[in-house]
Amino acid sequence: MPPHDNRAWLLLLPAVILLLVVGVLPLLAVVNYGFHDIFTLSDVHWVGLEWFADILGSDRFLASLGRSMLFSALVLSIQVPLGIGVALLLLHYRRRAVWGLMLCALPLVVPWNMIPMLWLGLIDSRAGLLGPWLAGVGFDHKFTALHTWVLILVMDTWHWLGLVVVLSYAALSSIPPAFRQAAAIDGASRWALFRFIELPRLAGALSIVFLLRFVDSFMIYTEAFAINAGGPQDATRFLSIELGEEIKGFSYGQAAARATLYLLIVLAVVWAFVVATRRQDARP
C-alpha cells in the first residue's frame, strides 16, 4: 500500500489547471449552449429542452444511433480478436517481433484526412492497384450500401489494428516463460493456455483498447465522411456526420444539444464498462 499523502495534489496541479481550461470550461459551455437558440453570439435565446426533445424524437437520430452502434460493434468484434491474433503470431518471433510491431504501427502515423484518400486511390477503377480487379467483381462503394460499409470497415481496421497489436503484444510479452512451461508440463491445451494464462494478463490492455476503439469508432467522422459523405441513401450516416452538418449549417444551439447528448451516451457506455470490469476484478 503506497503512503497516503494529500500533498501529492500539488504535483497534479499544473495538469489539472490545463485540463480545467481546455476541457472543463468548454464542456460546461457546450451544455449551456444546448439550452439556447443561437443566432449570433450576442443574440441568444433560452429554449430549454426543445433541442433535446427535437433530436430524441426524430427518426433520423435513432437511425444514426443504430448505425453508429452497429459500426462500433463490428469494429470491436473484428479488430480486437484480429489484433490479439497478430500479437500472438508476433510473439513466436521473439526478438524479431519488433519489425512486425513497427509494420503494424505504420498506419497510425498517417494523418487522418489522408487515410480515406489512400484507400480511395487504391480502389480507383482506373489507376488504383486494386481498382480494375474490384470493378471486375462488381465492387461499387458509391452506390451499394454493403460495399461502402465494407470499405469503411476495412479502412478503419487498417488504421487502428496497430494500436490493438502493440498494446496486446505489450501485455502478452510480460508473461514470464515459467508460466507457459508450467502449462506445457500440465498438458494444457492451446485454448486453456489462452483462457487461463494469456487472457488474464491481457485484461488491462484490452480494457484500454475497448474504450479507445469504442469511442473513436462511435464518433468516426473524418474518415467516414470522405468515403461517401454518409451515402448511399444515408446508409453510412453516422452520429458525428449529423453533428458536422449542423455545425456547418450554423445551427449552433442544436449542434451543442446534440454534442451534449453524444457525450452522455459515450459517458454512459464508459461508466457501464468501468463498473462491469471492476465487478470482475472484485470477484474472488
Place this chain on the structure above:
Amino acid sequence: MIRAAALVLLAVFILLPLAQAFMLSLTATLPKEGVAEGSMGLMNYAAVLASADLRAAMANSAVYVILNVILSIGLGLPAAYALARCSFVGDRHFMLLMLVFRLTPPVVLSLPIFILFSKLGLVNSPVGIALVHCLFNLPVAIWIMESFIRAVPRELDETAFLDGHSGLSFFFRHLIPEIAPGIGVAAFFCFIFSWVEVVFARILTVTAGKPITMAINAMFSFQTDIGMVMAMTCLSLMPGLAMIWLVRNHLARGFTLRA
C-alpha cells in the same frame, strides 16, 4: 508455414495503400512543362519543397506538435509520479476524469473551444492547437509514464532523498534517466496523436498557421495534381516513421488502465 503466410498477408494488407501512394508520388500525374504525363521521377517532391505555403505548413505542424509533446510530458511527469507513488484523496477519481477527457470526442468540444480560444487570442496560433491537443495527450502521457514509474522500485526515491537530493534534482538526475524509455513511448504516442489530428487543427486555423493536414486538403481543386498530394502525404509520414524507429524497442511496453 501458416504463420509465415499470415505474416506476409498482414504485410501486404498494411503496405498496399502506402505503396500506391508512394508510386503515385513518383509519377507526374498532370502534364507540365517539360515533363510528360506518366513519367517517373522526384519532380513532385521538388514541387512540394519549392512551394512556400507547403513548407510553412510543415513548420506549423512541427511547432505545435513539439510544443504539445513538451507540455504533455512536462505536466504529465509530476502527475504520473504522484499517482504512482502516493495514494491521496481523489486519486481514483482523477484517473477516471483523465479517462473522460481522453474519451470526449473532439467534434463535441470544437465549437466552445473555438469561441474560448478566439477570446484568448489563441486562434491561428500553434500554441492554441498545442494546448487543445493536451486534452487527449495528457491523459495518455500520464497513463504511460505512471506504469513505467510504478515499475521502478521505491528504494530509488528513498536513497536519493537520503543522499540529500531535493525534489527537483531527484527528478532530473535520477527519475528521468531511469524511466527514459517510458518518456520516449509517451512522447511517441503524444507526437503521433497530435500529428494526425484533424478536427481541432482545422477549426483553430482560420486564416493562418495552417497545419500540414489542412495544406493537403487545400491542394484539392478543379484539377488536382494527385502526384503532388501523394508526395506531400509521403513527406508527412517521415517524422512519424522516425519516431517509430526511435522507440521501436520500447513500443511493446504499453500502458494499462487503472480507473
